[in-house]
Amino acid sequence: MSTLRIRRFPEQLAAIPAHTPDELCNWLYAQRGVTDPAEVAPGLSALAPLTTLHGLDSAVTRLIAALQADQQILVVGDYDADGATGSALAVRGLRDLGARRVSFLVPSRFSNGYGLSPALVDAAHAQGADLILTVDNGISSHAAIARANELGIAVVITDHHLAGDALPTADAIVNPNQPACHFPSKHLAGVGVVFYLLAALRGRLRELGWFSAARPEPNLADRLDLVALGTVADVVSLDRNNRILVEQGLRRIRAGRACAGVLALLEVAGREPTRATATDFGFFVAPRLNAAGRLTEMSLGVECLLTDDPIQARAMAQQLDALNRERKAIEGEMKEAAEAALVALMLDGAALPPGVCLFGADWHQGVLGIVAARLREHYHRPTITFADAGDGRLRGSGRSIEGLHLRDALDWVNRQYPDLIEYFGGHAMAAGLTLHAGMFERFRAAFIDAVRIQLGEVPPTPELRSDGALPAALLTLETAAALRVAGPWGKDFPEPRFDDVFQIIEARGVGDEQQHLKLKVSATGGTVIEAIGFNLGAQLEQAHGAVRLVYRLDVNHYRGRQTLQLLVDYLTAPN
CATH class of the missing domain: 2.40.50.460 (OB fold (Dihydrolipoamide Acetyltransferase, E2P))
Structure with a gap:
C-alpha cells in the first residue's frame, strides 16, 4: 500500500x-x-427550477404527443446503477403519468457496448417502438440517432455526460452539460435528469387537464428513493441540488416509503432501511445492483426496481447478491494476478512506472474497472486494465489519481498515435477504451509517456483528508x-x-x-x-x-x- x-x-x-x-x-x-446548517439539505422547494434545464420544453412536448397518441415508448438505459435506477424511474414515472405502453431495454456490456447503438435502434424498431427515451446515455450516439431518423423513430435524449462539438439530431436533448444549458447543477446524475423531465411533464399535463379521478395526479416525490440511490451510486458531486435529492430520498426510505426493490437490496446487504444512509447506498447497495451489468445483463437490476411484489423483489435481490459475491471472487483473482505482474516487474529491477497498464488474456471485462481502481488505490498510479473482447479487440477500463486527467491523457495518445486507439471516452478520473489486439505494448508505452507529461516520473504522495x-x-x-x-x-x-x-x-x-x-x-x-x-x-x-x-x-x-x-x-x- x-x-x-x-x-x-x-x-x-x-x-x-x-x-x-x-x-x-x-x-x-x-x-x-x-x-x-439549514442549507445542508433543504426541502424540495429549494431545488434548482425546471425552467433552467435546457431542452425540457421540447422533450415534454414530444412525450405528451406520445401519451396522447398512445404510442409505444422504449426506455434505453445504461448498464450501471445510475442507468438502472434512471430506467426504472422513467418506466415507473411515465406509467404514473398515464402512459400505457412503456417498456425498457438495456444494452449488454459484452455484445452491445455502451449506450444507444444502431443495432439497438434496429431492435427497438423490431419491438414496434415509436419513441426512444435514453437514460444516462445518448449525447454521443450520432450514428444510432441517424438510424432512428431513417426508421421514423423519435428520440428524446436524457443524459448528463459531456457533449461533443456537435449534438445528435434527436427530437429533444435534456442534458445539463450541453451547450446553452444554464442549469446550476452540472453534476446532476442521469437519474436526476429523468426526475426533472418527469416533473416538467407532470406540470404540463396538469395544465392540459390530463388528470382526473380515473387518472389521478401522481406524487413524483414518492420515487425519490430511486433518485437518491442512483445519484450516490454514480459518485457525482453532492452539490446543494444533489444533497437535496439524496436527503429527501433517504427520508422516504427511512419512513418505509421505498419501492420493494430498494428495500430488498438493503435487506440482502444487511442494512436497516429505517437507518439508511448515503454510505449504505455507495458501499452496500450499489455494488449489488452494478453486479448485474458487470457479469450478465442489467435487466435483472431494472426488474428488481420495477416490481411491487416484495417476494419477487427479494428473490431478484438475492440473485444480485449472489452475482456480487461472484464478482468479488473474480475481482480477487484478477487483482492477485495483476499484483503478481507488478511485483515481477519491480523484482526485475525496474521502478514502477508513473502509469500502470496491464492485460490479462482471461480477465473478465465486467470487472476491469474495479480491479483498476483497487490497483490505483494500492500503488497510487493511474491504472488501465485490459481484457480480450473476443472480437480481435482489447477492451480497457482506467481509473486515475488526483492530478491526472485520464481522458486528456488518452486524447494526447490518440493525437500522437492515431492508429492506436479505436475508441475512447470518459472524464478526469475514469475512462474506457478499445484497442486492436496487437496494439497493447505500443499503447502501454504511449500511455506512460502521457502520464509522465502530466505527473512527472513519480506521482505526488497521496493525501488523506x-x-x-x-x-x-x-x-x-x-x-x-x-x-x-x-x-x-x-x-x-x-x-x-x-x-x-x-x-x-x-x-x-x-x-x-x-x-x-x-x-x-x-x-x-x-x-x-x-x-x-x-x-x-x-x-x-x-x-x-x-x-x-x-x-x-x-x-x-x-x-x-x-x-x-x-x-x-x-x-x-x-x-
Missing part, C-alpha cells in the same frame, strides 16, 4: 472547537462550505449517531474523518482470508473502543503499541445492542 500524507483541514487547527454533537456537525458543515483530532468528550455513541444521519455525505461533501494517536489493546485478522483488521484501542483517558479496518489485514504486524489512526465514527448494531465503533481507514506510526 502506498504511503499517505495525513492532511488536516484546516491545517492550522489546534483542536476542533465543538463541545456537543450538534456543534460538531455545524462546524463540519462550515468546513465544507455551508455556514447555515482529516477533520482533525476529535475531542475525547465527543468520542461517543451519541456523536456517531448524529454524524450518521447528518449530511448526506459523499463526493465533494466528504464524510467526517478524524485522526489521533491510540494505544492498541488487541489486534487480530478477521474475514475469509484475514483481510480485515479487528482492533480494540484505548483513547485518551483509558476508554476502550472497538475498531475495524476493512482490507487492512496486511497491517496486523504494525498494530501494536501507540499508533495513529485515521478513522470515521460508526454505530455498530449487534444482537439488539448499539455500541461505538471506529471505522479505520489508515494506520501508521504515531508521528
Whole structure:
C-alpha cells in the first residue's frame, strides 16, 4: 500500500472547537462550505427550477404527443446503477403519468457496448417502438440517432455526460452539460435528469387537464428513493441540488416509503432501511445492483426496481447478491494476478512506472474497472486494465489519481498515435477504451509517456483528508449517531474523518482470508473502543503499541445492542 500524507483541514487547527454533537456537525458543515446548517439539505422547494434545464420544453412536448397518441415508448438505459435506477424511474414515472405502453431495454456490456447503438435502434424498431427515451446515455450516439431518423423513430435524449462539438439530431436533448444549458447543477446524475423531465411533464399535463379521478395526479416525490440511490451510486458531486435529492430520498426510505426493490437490496446487504444512509447506498447497495451489468445483463437490476411484489423483489435481490459475491471472487483473482505482474516487474529491477497498464488474456471485462481502481488505490498510479473482447479487440477500463486527467491523457495518445486507439471516452478520473489486439505494448508505452507529461516520473504522495483530532468528550455513541444521519455525505461533501494517536489493546485478522483488521484501542483517558479496518489485514504486524489512526465514527448494531465503533481507514506510526 502506498504511503499517505495525513492532511488536516484546516491545517492550522489546534483542536476542533465543538463541545456537543450538534456543534460538531455545524462546524463540519462550515468546513465544507455551508455556514447555515439549514442549507445542508433543504426541502424540495429549494431545488434548482425546471425552467433552467435546457431542452425540457421540447422533450415534454414530444412525450405528451406520445401519451396522447398512445404510442409505444422504449426506455434505453445504461448498464450501471445510475442507468438502472434512471430506467426504472422513467418506466415507473411515465406509467404514473398515464402512459400505457412503456417498456425498457438495456444494452449488454459484452455484445452491445455502451449506450444507444444502431443495432439497438434496429431492435427497438423490431419491438414496434415509436419513441426512444435514453437514460444516462445518448449525447454521443450520432450514428444510432441517424438510424432512428431513417426508421421514423423519435428520440428524446436524457443524459448528463459531456457533449461533443456537435449534438445528435434527436427530437429533444435534456442534458445539463450541453451547450446553452444554464442549469446550476452540472453534476446532476442521469437519474436526476429523468426526475426533472418527469416533473416538467407532470406540470404540463396538469395544465392540459390530463388528470382526473380515473387518472389521478401522481406524487413524483414518492420515487425519490430511486433518485437518491442512483445519484450516490454514480459518485457525482453532492452539490446543494444533489444533497437535496439524496436527503429527501433517504427520508422516504427511512419512513418505509421505498419501492420493494430498494428495500430488498438493503435487506440482502444487511442494512436497516429505517437507518439508511448515503454510505449504505455507495458501499452496500450499489455494488449489488452494478453486479448485474458487470457479469450478465442489467435487466435483472431494472426488474428488481420495477416490481411491487416484495417476494419477487427479494428473490431478484438475492440473485444480485449472489452475482456480487461472484464478482468479488473474480475481482480477487484478477487483482492477485495483476499484483503478481507488478511485483515481477519491480523484482526485475525496474521502478514502477508513473502509469500502470496491464492485460490479462482471461480477465473478465465486467470487472476491469474495479480491479483498476483497487490497483490505483494500492500503488497510487493511474491504472488501465485490459481484457480480450473476443472480437480481435482489447477492451480497457482506467481509473486515475488526483492530478491526472485520464481522458486528456488518452486524447494526447490518440493525437500522437492515431492508429492506436479505436475508441475512447470518459472524464478526469475514469475512462474506457478499445484497442486492436496487437496494439497493447505500443499503447502501454504511449500511455506512460502521457502520464509522465502530466505527473512527472513519480506521482505526488497521496493525501488523506482529516477533520482533525476529535475531542475525547465527543468520542461517543451519541456523536456517531448524529454524524450518521447528518449530511448526506459523499463526493465533494466528504464524510467526517478524524485522526489521533491510540494505544492498541488487541489486534487480530478477521474475514475469509484475514483481510480485515479487528482492533480494540484505548483513547485518551483509558476508554476502550472497538475498531475495524476493512482490507487492512496486511497491517496486523504494525498494530501494536501507540499508533495513529485515521478513522470515521460508526454505530455498530449487534444482537439488539448499539455500541461505538471506529471505522479505520489508515494506520501508521504515531508521528
